[in-house]
Amino acid sequence: MEQIRLYTIAYKGLKNGSYDFDFQVDNALFEAYDRVEIKSGSCQAHVDLKRSETMLELSVAISGEVICECDRCLEDCPIAVDYSGELVVKFSDEIDDYDGEVMWMSPSEDMLDLTQYIYESIVLSLPYRRVHEEGGCNPEMLAAFTEMSEEEFERLEAEAEEDEVVALDDHNRELLEQLKKQMEKSTK
Numbered sequence: 001m002e003q004i005r006l007y008t009i010a011y012k013g014l015k016n017g018s019y020d021f022d023f024q025v026d027n028a029l030f031e032a033y034d035r036v037e038i039k040s041g042s043c044q045a046h047v048d049l050k051r052s053e054t055m056l057e058l059s060v061a062i063s064g065e066v067i068c069e070c071d072r073c074l075e076d077c078p079i080a081v082d083y084s085g086e087l088v089v090k091f092s093d094e095i096d097d098y099d100g101e102v103m104w105m106s107p108s109e110d111m112l113d114l115t116q117y118i119y120e121s122i123v124l125s126l127p128y129r130r131v132h133e134e135g136g137c138n139p140e141m142l143a144a145f146t147e148m149s150e151e152e153f154e155r156l157e158a159e160a161e162e163d164e165v166v167a168l169d170d171h172n173r174e175l176l177e178q179l180k181k182q183m184e185k186s187t188k
């Protein structure tokens with residue numbers, strides 16, 4: 001991944017103390033993740049880093065805007081990003097999985113790659129429902145959907161009617177069977 005260096009902190013050379021870093025998040029990041037949730041965007045990530053002997057403590061703030069697909073009209077929809085979170089990176093030879101708070105790194109490493117962290121933080125900060133503000137949806141698309149759902153309703157109604165026909169057939173068959181039994185009895 002080309003952008004991997006873009007969101008990397010080379011902490012090995014830093015003395016214990018506080019530092020801050022700024023990253024510009026652009027389309028390259030979203031393209032690297034195949035734009036599953038986010039089509040494009042532009043954000044700023046600010047990282048306050050406290051380096052000590054055994055760990056790094058990071059405060060990360062991300063703000064900006066991304067473009068998602070509107071859940072209502074499927075057109076591009078700008079969504080504001082406003083994320084802040086804490087991340088602790090501990091140095092240890094025993095590496096555990098990242099649990100959402102603590103990331104583990106071998107003491108032999110010298111770079112912290114925040115690419116995945118930044119991408120996932122932006123995705124997590126998005127609202128569950130991504131829609132245009134009231135009146136912002138494409139009216140043609142909305143009209144097309146309404147028409148489609150009316151057609152769907154008619155199709156379901158037609159199916160229900162067919163079900164009734166089937167039920168009637170079943171009823172007829174029962175009557176026929178009863179009639180047949182009666183005829184069999186009467187011939188004996």
Ligand SMILES: [Zn+2]
Nearest residue numbers: 070073132137
């Ligand atoms: Zn919309």
